[in-house]
Amino acid sequence: KAGVTQTPRYLIKTRGQQVTLSCSPISGHRSVSWYQQTPGQGLQFLFEYFSETQRNKGNFPGRFSGRQFSNSRSEMNVSTLELGDSALYLCASSFTGWRGHNEQFFGPGTRLTVL
Amino acid sequence: ELKVEQNPLFLSMQEGKNYTIYCNYSTTSDRLYWYRQDPGKSLESLFVLLSNGAVKQEGRLMASLDTKARLSTLHITAAVHDLSATYFCAVDFFNAGGTSYGKLTFGQGTILTVHP
Numbered sequence: 001k002a003g004v005t006q007t008p009r010y011l012i013k014t015r016g017q018q019v020t021l022s023c024s025p026i027s028g029h030r031s032v033s034w035y036q037q038t039p040g041q042g043l044q045f046l047f048e049y050f051s052e053t054q055r056n057k058g059n060f061p062g063r064f065s066g067r068q069f070s071n072s073r074s075e076m077n078v079s080t081l082e083l084g085d086s087a088l089y090l091c092a093s094s095f096t097g098w099r100g101h102n103e104q105f106f107g108p109g110t111r112l113t114v115l
Numbered sequence: 116e117l118k119v120e121q122n123p124l125f126l127s128m129q130e131g132k133n134y135t136i137y138c139n140y141s142t143t144s145d146r147l148y149w150y151r152q153d154p155g156k157s158l159e160s161l162f163v164l165l166s167n168g169a170v171k172q173e174g175r176l177m178a179s180l181d182t183k184a185r186l187s188t189l190h191i192t193a194a195v196h197d198l199s200a201t202y203f204c205a206v207d208f209f210n211a212g213g214t215s216y217g218k219l220t221f222g223q224g225t226i227l228t229v230h231p
Contacts, residue, residue, distance in 0.1 A: 048217030056216035
């Protein structure tokens, strides 16, 4: 069974630009969660999608958004990039995200550098 | 505020020694996860602990969960260099409605270095 895939793996952008990251979950998994990992803040939850609906959202500004498609693939977008957005962005998929089915499997991550 | 705290944050061990990483969490939860992360890599699932008293072992690693104490431990036996990595615990928090909808709250991570 193929694991979670994320594209691109590395990205360099400049301040003020926007970026779109993509995540394909494990086949059959319908819940996709996104996390930001930085040395200072650690691993922080961004949002979760299930059946094309955002069900949960972390404490991030509105510049961070996402969506999910009918095939469960998900994208996240960051607009008006700031230096502090430099991070490893991890996508995780689980069967449903519901209690009892929330074991999450992580993709390789996208390393975003904002200059 | 929901908190997950690990200690120690840094652990330098000699090969062959034993040690324990602790994970405390602040709110009732009945499931806890341990992950391993190698430098520049993603998170690899190690253990899923689903109930009070759960104990799981894989090789030189053993994890346990005490939901009453809100404590999980990751015990390392006879450490080897290949275990050098960062270890995270993560918790599902469930509200009165019964779900956290895909959110895991992570500890700060414990950076483990095993020396020859």
